[in-house]
Structures are given as structure tokens and as C-alpha cells.
Amino acid sequence: MDRFVFLLAAGLARGAVLALFALSLVIVWRTARVVNFAQAAMAAAAVYAAFAVTAATGSYWAGLATGLAAGAVLGAAVERGLMRRLPAHAPLPGIIVAIGLVMVLQAGLAIAFGPEHRPMHPPFSQRPFVIGGVPVLSPYDLFTLAAAAAVMTGLALLFNRTTLGLRLRAAAFAPETARLAGVRVPRMVALGWALSVAAASLAALLLVPTELGLNPHAVDLLFVNAFAVAVIGGLDSPAGALLAGIGTGLLVSLVTGYASASAAPLAVLALMTLVLLVRPGGLLAAKEARTA
């Protein structure tokens, strides 16, 4: 029972990171109708920027801010420089360009920084609190949960309660009409990409200190799991990403704890296949999500 509570608590923190990364995929899907397969490589590049700044200044927070800014700039740059030049309404070129970008970024990072795992130190202790003899969340887990919750709340408020959010949604849902109404659609799409990659970078920044260390491939597994989460929740649905993220985080944690760490990716794969076969659009998606 103690073990179960501990695994649940650990899964919650893991799920928050997953949900955040999945949300970033949902944002870019809603903005541009592409799944950004380069999200992991772009987030890894942002984490390297954060790592370099932290190493130079000694401040975790300066690194965190740099990482977020680098992610946002990279997202906007990729949209402006590459994705915009591709024809709309054909998914294949976007996916193939993203794959090319993955290869360029990961190989470039490995050339620039070397392939070895570089340890990143978390700003808070990873020693869990013990409540009633049961180890539960650590201070760093709490920080992760708080940061993810704050960013997701902020994004929800931005999209649903502000004029800018209305413009973003209008540009995504009806670009032509939005442009007639005076929305600068290209700028909104670039902003969507920037927000999305910044969110993904935050998720990666939160994850990397808990793992082996920083490496060009450090975010790959997070991306695959987050893609599964986004698909399970419905690529169109932020709420779906949140729910599926927490659920998948708990599943991964329980499978890792009771079976083995190597069985966890298989469990996620099985869950995604099952959901896709039963509900091809995801659990919380609108019907037209996958035909659009």
C-alpha cells in the first residue's frame, strides 16, 4: 500500500510534465494543423541553451528564463523560416520537414556539445517528504506540479479570456474570415508556435533534472509519450491532454514500479493503439478533428 501511494504521487508529477508537453502539441496542432514531430529536438535545443546559461551564471532561474525564451524564438523561427513555405492542407510535407529538422537539430547538438549525458541539478531537493511513514512528493515534484499548473492555467486564461487569445483562436479556426476581420493571421500562427515550443521547453526543463542527464535524445521518450497522450485525449482538446496526461503519468509510474521500466513504453503504446482503434479521434475530440 505504501508503495502504491508513493507510485501514485510520483506518477502525478510525471503526468503533469506529460500533460504540459502534450498541451504544447495540442497548441501547435490547433494553430497550424500540423503535428510538430520536431518538438522534442527543439525543446532539447532550448534545454541546452538553459544549461549553458546556468553553467555560465550559476543561477538556475536565469537558465530557466533563457530556456523558455530560446524555445519561443526557435518556435517562431521554424514557423517563419520553414513551415510557412509549405503548402497548407497537405500533411506530408510538414511531417517530412519536421523529421529533417529533428535530424539537423539532434546531430547539430551532438556535434556542438558532445553525445554524453550532462547532469543537470534541480533547484530543489529531490528527497521526498515522509507523511505517516510513507514517502510522497519531493520539493522538486511540488515545484514541477506548481509550474505545470501555473503555465497551463495561464495558457487557458490567455486563450479563453483575452483579446489576444480570441485572435489566436480565430486565426487557427477560420484564417480567411479572421484576416477579413483584421487579425494578422501569420503573426498569430508564429505566436502560436512560439507559445507551443516554449511550453514544450518548460516541460523538458522540468523533466531533465530527474533523469540521467542532458543529451540530444533526452526528450525523445517524453515526446513519444506526450504524442500518445495528445492522441489519447484528442489532438484538438487541451482538457483531453490534461486528463490523458495525468492518467498516462500514473500508468507509467505504476507499470514502472510493479513491472519494469522497460515495460512502460509498451504499456503506453498499447494504450494508444487501443484508444485509436476504439475512438480514432481520441477520447475528448470533436468529430472533425482528424479530417481537418
Place this chain on the structure above:
Amino acid sequence: MRTPLRALLLTVIAVGGTFGLDPFRNYQLATAAACFAAVAGLTVLVGLTGQLSLGHAVLMAAGGYGFAYAASAVDGPAPLALLVGLLAAAVVSGLLGLLLGAAAARLRGPYLAGLTLALVIALPAAASTLPLGGDQGARAPFFPVPEALSALIAVEQWHAWLAIVIAALAVTPLVVLRSGRAGLRMRAVLDDETASRLSGVDPGRVKTGAFVASAVPAGLGGAVLAIATQQVTPGGYGLAFSLSLVVAAVAGGLGSIGGAAIGSVLVTVLPWAVDELVALAPADLGQRLDGNLAVLLFGAGLIALTLAWPGGLARLPRPARLLRFATPSTTTER
């Protein structure tokens, strides 16, 4: 009858060509032949049905494991072991392809790409969870040069012969399939699913069938790799390898079998050539560039190709003859 004859001619030329190569080149040729089988499957799948699979390396691995276990289990003469192994490779990869195809029939672009990507990432986990020998992988039996030829050729050349023949056997049916009725149906489904359904073509069945037809050559390619390297390891079928198959298909032109051959040679030889160049660089820099520079160049090439001809990637690039042949027939197809 023209396609099999042409295939036979090309096979004979390729086998003859192995006499002009040293053992290492012959090993590379075997690897390229393995890639060719997989890339031919992939290019037909993407070019004719628009389904992008990032996981063809896993289908190759499935074929490789099937070959390794089945051929090791046979306690008989080498040709029998080879045949049983190849049959098992085709069956195992075909079954996995059927499973993926059933999922693919319900999914579109990004979903299928993501599912197959997840499959590649999960392969090492699958190898250590299922009884597949973990990171060490499985050993494939060694096929020595037959007695009659042992004075004439080295073992690498013999393996290159096997690779060429198996690749020819894997790809020729694909060519026949592509230019026949099945290929027509695939193009019809790619053009317009509703219209093809109205014409009595079931898109789901066509997509599933295309996936199986694409998976079997990939599995046979995996068997070729198992013959050439005498082992199957999950590390050999990682993400980089799987993506390089996509690079080969795109570089050769999606839907083109001849292009697949050129692309496979490219992704086999270019990394090696780049690494040879990198070996000339100073040790520290060389170590970082090793393996990475080739991936960097491939990625940049992939982006440049797609930006230059996005229309050519979204649809099958059609020579005039094909267009004339395909357009009226899609509506008359029963």
C-alpha cells in the same frame, strides 16, 4: 511478363557486378540491397496511398528476428534453413504489417506517423520485455559459401548474391502490384476516398493491403541484414536508421522503385563516406562529428528537397504515361 524479365536481367547484372567489388564493398552492397527492399515497400506505401510510416525499421527488425529464430531452429541443409527463415521473415513482418495496417486504415497522416514512431522508440523495450534476447539481440545462423563456389568467391560476395536475389524476389511482386489493378485502387483511394468508395473500392481494405504489401519486402530486407551481419539487435534498428529509410524514399522520389534503389545506395554509402572524411579531422572534433555529420546532412537535404518540391511530396510524382493511364481508369475500376 516484361517486369519479371527486366528484374531477372537487373539481378544478373547486379550479381555480375559483385565481381568488381572488394569484400567490404560487397558487404555494403548487401546492406544497400536490404535497405532497397524496405525503401521500395515504404515508397510505394507513401507514394501510392499517402500513408507515412516512420517505423519501417521495426518491420525490418520483425523480419530479422523471424529469420534468425526460424533459420536457427531448422536442423537441416543450408538452403532449407534459408528458405524457412525467409518464409518466417515474410510471415512475421506481414502479420505486424497487417496489425499496423488495420490501425492505419482508421488513421490519417500525423496519427499513423506518430503510432509508427512510438513503435520505433518502443523497440528496445520490446526486445528486453519479450523473449527476444534484450540488447544483445538474437544470433542468426551463418551461411557459408557453397562448396562448388568456395574457390571462386569470398563469403561477403556470397552474401551480396543472396542479398541481391532476395531483394529482387521481394521487390518484383511489388512492381507488378503497383502497375496492376491494386496500384490503381491505391491511387484512387489517395485521390478521393469518397469517390473510390462510390466506385466500389473499399479504402480501408486497400490501405490495409498496401501496408501488408509494404511490410513483407521490409521484413525480407531485415532477413538480408540478418544474413549479412549474422545477428539482429534492437540497436541496429533505431530511430536514426528508420528515418534514413524515409530519407531514401524521399530522395529517390516517392512512389518510384528506381528512385528507391538510388536512395538506398545513397543512405548506405554517404554516411560511410562522410565518416571516412571525418576520420581525417582532429581526434576530438572527429569523435563529435562521427556519425552525426551524415545525419545533419541528411536532415538538411530532406528539408531542402521538401521545400523545393512540396507538391512532388504531397502527391505521387507522375510521369505523363502514368497520368494518362490512371486518370480515366479510376472511375471505371470495379
